Amino acid sequence: KVSELEFLVANKLSNLSMPDAELKVELTEKEKLGPNGLDEIQLLFKTNLGGQFSPLKKVASGGELSRLMLTVLSILSRSKNLPTLIFDEIDTGVSGEVAAKIATEFVQMGENIQLISITHLPQVASKGTQHLHVSKEAQGEKTVTSVRLLNEEERIQELAKMISGAEVTDAARENAINLLQSA
Secondary structure (H helix, E strand, O other), X not given: OHHHHHHHHHHHHHHOOOOOOEEEEEEEEEEEEEOOEEEEEEEEEEOOOOOOOEEHHHHOOHHHHHHHHHHHHHHHHHHOOOOEEEEEOXXXXXXXXXHHHHHHHHHHHHOOXXXXXXXXXXXXXXXXXXXXEEEEEEEOOEEEEEEEEOOHHHHHXXXXXXXXXXXXXXXXXXXXXXXXXXO
């Protein structure tokens, strides 16, 4: 049901620091049968209290779109038999607080499905049960990509790099350890 989806989306978006956001699914019937049938679906979105619903593609920022997509996929993962979801930097354009909330949503989703998240945010990376490091290297005329499972010490080091950059500070390392302990 559309109204149930709208309710679930609003509830999840509220948990992702968008308390007044709402999605409206508008179904209209076309006069003539087209390649996609008679029904036309338009997604309308509002992000602010007192705001008006407008077409999603016109009003949502990158961070808002990311959270909406996460929300819809989270709902789908509970109602459909999706064995694996892969998110590629879905946390782009969000603050540290929102990143932590996205990470919490990932943990909940991961209880029922395999979830793979490509991220540059330590708040998200620290919540994973495994941490893979992906790197690219030029070898002759080719770029070679490698993927390596990190052990606990390597994971701390990688999270510390995410926090402080190439030069890892003691504070960043301590913060990385705290993030892993709170996971």
